[in-house]
Amino acid sequence: MSKILFVMTGADHWTLADGTPHPTGFWAEEAVAPYEAFKDAGHEIVVATPGGVVPPVDQGSLAAGANGGQENADRVAAALDSFTELRSPVKLEEVDLDEYAAVYYPGGHGPMEDLAVNTTSGRLLTDALDSGRPLGVVCHGPAALLAAERADGTNAFAGYRVSGFTNDEETQAGLADKARWLLQDRLVEAGVDFQEGEPWAPKVVVDRNLVTGQNPASSAPLAQELLKQLG
Numbered sequence: 001m002s003k004i005l006f007v008m009t010g011a012d013h014w015t016l017a018d019g020t021p022h023p024t025g026f027w028a029e030e031a032v033a034p035y036e037a038f039k040d041a042g043h044e045i046v047v048a049t050p051g052g053v054v055p056p057v058d059q060g061s062l063a064a065g066a067n068g069g070q071e072n073a074d075r076v077a078a079a080l081d082s083f084t085e086l087r088s089p090v091k092l093e094e095v096d097l098d099e100y101a102a103v104y105y106p107g108g109h110g111p112m113e114d115l116a117v118n119t120t121s122g123r124l125l126t127d128a129l130d131s132g133r134p135l136g137v138v139c140h141g142p143a144a145l146l147a148a149e150r151a152d153g154t155n156a157f158a159g160y161r162v163s164g165f166t167n168d169e170e171t172q173a174g175l176a177d178k179a180r181w182l183l184q185d186r187l188v189e190a191g192v193d194f195q196e197g198e199p200w201a202p203k204v205v206v207d208r209n210l211v212t213g214q215n216p217a218s219s220a221p222l223a224q225e226l227l228k229q230l231g
Contacts, residue, residue: 001041010053011113014110022178028062048091062077103135104223107139116143122148135211137162139218140183155190155191162187199215
């Protein structure tokens with residue numbers, strides 16, 4: 001079957017407005033739910049990060065409270081342990097997009113720190129969008145879209161319908177008033193048509209080959225939409 005590229009954060013912290021490093025990384029559910037769906041469908045997964053560093057998991061995403069109870073938290077942790085590709089990522093700077101049938105960006109606050117300003121990732125996103133191959137981005141992953149600028153200075157995703165972690169969700173998570181900037185605000189400023197659903201409820205938005213999800217609960221249905229696009 002096809003190869004699917006997971007582009008993931010290499011950041012283990014998110015710098016808040018007062019300069020404090022907030023421990024973070026990628027959000028476990030947003031990595032393992034699509035991983036399991038793609039593997040079950042017979043696809044090969046390759047992980048890429050800036051510099052090829054091993055992507056750090058946000059420890060908060062392994063807690064019982066973040067997973068609807070300890071039983072599900074244990075299941076997510078076990079699934080993460082079986083995601084062996086996480087331990088041997090390739091360098092994002094060396095990725096050849098032509099080798100992949102689809103591209104997927106999970107979230108967590110990590111992308112707010114590194115992928116939001118990573119021009120290599122920005123070019124990859126632009127090329128993936130223009131190529132027509134399925135492109136999935138979830139939760140805080142759309143922070144990476146902010147680095148996708150065309151030669152004329154416009155954002156490659158301007159005019160696209162996009163969902164992502166909302167201001168309301170950031171407020172309820174307790175970090176909105178501590179952040180340098182909020183994802184929803186920056187995406188709107190970049191010219192995307194931001195689609196906001198109910199906090200914490202699954203919401204997936206499809207606009208051409210771009211599939212975006214609002215929050216962790218959106219990652220599994222987003223994966224199913226990507227599989228549909230892959231045919």
